[in-house]
Amino acid sequence: MCITLNRNDPVLVLRIVQLETEEEHMATEFRELLETNFTDVDVGTFIGEFKAW
Secondary structure, eight states, X not given: OEEEOSSSSOEEEOOOTTHHHHHHHHXXXXXXXXXXXXXXXXXXXXXXXOOOO
């Protein structure tokens, strides 16, 4: 968290600490929800990232 005071009005800036860790946690939780709620169906999941140059 950061408060910028170089303007007339202070600005509060929030930043996620350890963003990659939180993204992995959310992806794992999503995969678990899929597997739990689709018990009668085979669900393949891919957790990752793709970047095309």
